[in-house]
Amino acid sequence: MESILVNTVDDTYPVIVGSDALKELPNHLRGLSPSKILVITDTNVDKLYGHVLVDLIGGDWKTYKYVIKSGEAAKSFEMFYELHSYALKNELDRKSVIIAFGGGVVGDLSGFVAATYMRGIPFIQVPTTLLAHDSAVGGKVAINHPEGKNMIGAFYQPKAVVYDSNFLQSLPANEMRSGFAEVIKHALIRSESLYQFLFKEIRRLDDIKTEHLQRMILEGIQIKADVVSKDEKELGLRAILNFGHTLGHAIEAEAGYGKLSHGDSIAIGMLFATWLSNKTLDVSLPYHELKLWFKEIGFPVEVPASQSTDQLISRMKKDKKTTSNQLTMIVLKEIGVTTSAIFSEDELYSLLNEWRAEERSEKVD
Ligand SMILES: NC(=O)c1ccc[n+]([C@@H]2O[C@H](COP(=O)([O-])OP(=O)(O)OC[C@H]3O[C@@H](n4cnc5c(N)ncnc54)[C@H](O)[C@@H]3O)[C@@H](O)[C@H]2O)c1
Ligand SMILES: O=C(O)C(=O)C[C@@H](O)[C@H](O)[C@H](O)COP(=O)(O)O
Ligand SMILES: [Zn+2]
Numbered sequence: 434m435e436s437i438l439v440n441t442v443d444d445t446y447p448v449i450v451g452s453d454a455l456k457e458l459p460n461h462l463r464g465l466s467p468s469k470i471l472v473i474t475d476t477n478v479d480k481l482y483g484h485v486l487v488d489l490i491g492g493d494w495k496t497y498k499y500v501i502k503s504g505e506a507a508k509s510f511e512m513f514y515e516l517h518s519y520a521l522k523n524e525l526d527r528k529s530v531i532i533a534f535g536g537g538v539v540g541d542l543s544g545f546v547a548a549t550y551m552r553g554i555p556f557i558q559v560p561t562t563l564l565a566h567d568s569a570v571g572g573k574v575a576i577n578h579p580e581g582k583n584m585i586g587a588f589y590q591p592k593a594v595v596y597d598s599n600f601l602q603s604l605p606a607n608e609m610r611s612g613f614a615e616v617i618k619h620a621l622i623r624s625e626s627l628y629q630f631l632f633k634e635i636r637r638l639d640d641i642k643t644e645h646l647q648r649m650i651l652e653g654i655q656i657k658a659d660v661v662s663k664d665e666k667e668l669g670l671r672a673i674l675n676f677g678h679t680l681g682h683a684i685e686a687e688a689g690y691g692k693l694s695h696g697d698s699i700a701i702g703m704l705f706a707t708w709l710s711n712k713t714l715d716v717s718l719p720y721h722e723l724k725l726w727f728k729e730i731g732f733p734v735e736v737p738a739s740q741s742t743d744q745l746i747s748r749m750k751k752d753k754k755t756t757s758n759q760l761t762m763i764v765l766k767e768i769g770v771t772t773s774a775i776f777s778e779d780e781l782y783s784l785l786n787e788w789r790a791e792e793r794s795e796k797v798d
Contacts, residue, residue, distance in 0.1 A: 437654050439570060440662040441590050448570055448594040448654055455597040459490060465555050465592060468528040470496045471520060473543040475503040478535045478561050481603050486534055497523050505691040508542050508576045516546045531556040537568030544574030548589035558591045561600040563612025564696060566650045569594045571661040577690055581751045582682040588666050598650060609638045610731055611696025618703060619653040622673045625769035627652050636729055672754055673771045676763040677703030683748035687740050700732035708788050710764040713774060718765055735792050746782045
């Protein structure tokens with residue numbers, strides 16, 4: 434078992450990682466002396482593991498459980514309101530603790546409820562997806578708006594993250610792929626050696642060796658923890674964690690929440706950002722190698738044909754990194770080294786169109 438620390442302005446918290454990490458949860462709860470506990474989970478996780486968590490903590494503390502319908506649609510204002518009503522009905526107070534037990538959807542939603550209930554109560558992340566090696570760490574909590582991803586939210590750090598890799602054994606293939614996109618992101622922005630390792634060893638996701646999985650989770654979390662510890666509220670450096678997300682979020686929202694996974698969407702976004710790096714900086718990143726690898730893994734590698742460049746640019750304009758109509762893209766100077774590039778709406782429109790046209794013509798050739 435490993436413990437990685439995240440240092441924030443107000444606090445330092447551990448990310449406990451490993452098989453059987455879950456047994457550390459009661460210790461962390463004891464440290465918080467909760468008056469009550471609210472476990473928020475989703476229908477799939479509850480079916481598989483609901484009893485495990487309740488058996489572990491239910492004897493020691495008055496515990497409530499709220500099960501949301503699985504899927505991205507739950508990151509909604511309605512569900513946020515519903516959870517607040519449930520917490521009020523059951524008289525949770527300021528010493529109550531929320532446990533987010535699930536993937537990034539449960540984590541983002543529950544974290545935002547914790548951030549806002551009575552102006553903030555403690556919460557612990559117990560992630561159950563590969564993607565959540567990213568989402569559970571760093572305190573970005575949010576719900577979606579039809580206009581855009583994570584538009585209503587906060588920076589609100591958990592008291593601890595307990596990441597038990599045993600949960601990943603039941604994760605469906607498409608969800609492993611979605612999480613793997615964020616692992617690749619962490620490598621591309623911060624670690625050439627992690628990228629080389631992933632590229633060499635991981636050609637398919639249904640037979641990942643345990644030690645390979647452990648390595649990618651640990652290094653991914655270390656990268657995330659390091660960036661967040663240096664820039665908790667995205668005043669500068671943290672924006673690198675958004676590599677692939679400017680286009681990726683636009684694609685995800687345009688498809689309709691839950692239609693295309695977060696990871697699949699940002700995989701397309703990362704390909705565009707890599708192409709854009711080659712096009713606009715004096716660099717030659719292995720774009721074609723990356724694209725072929727993505728295809729082999731099963732990622733979509735193009736923007737859905739039904740989405741127009743117009744629609745996408747209008748969504749990208751609303752990205753949180755945009756200021757005064759200038760769109761910011763995180764690009765790569767080399768693998769493991771990023772910089773940011775600013776574009777006007779028209780410039781980015783032309784570049785996105787050019788990339789899409791090139792991809793179409795390559796398919797025909
Ligand atoms: N806050 C952040 O920093 C951050 C970072 C990355 C992504 N995100 C957000 O995370 C969300 C995506 O998270 P996700 O990919 O974990 O999605 P998710 O929470 O929807 O989980 C994916 C699916 O897997 C199921 N599942 C979860 N754990 C399981 C398990 N152990 N076994 C079997 N099935 C299981 C879920 O029920 C769901 O159907 C998006 O909303 C994205 O915007 C947030
Ligand atoms: O932690 C961060 O910072 C990230 O950008 C991580 C991303 O993987 C994640 O999808 C995040 O929710 C995106 O944030 P947003 O600010 O673009 O909504
Ligand atoms: Zn992401």
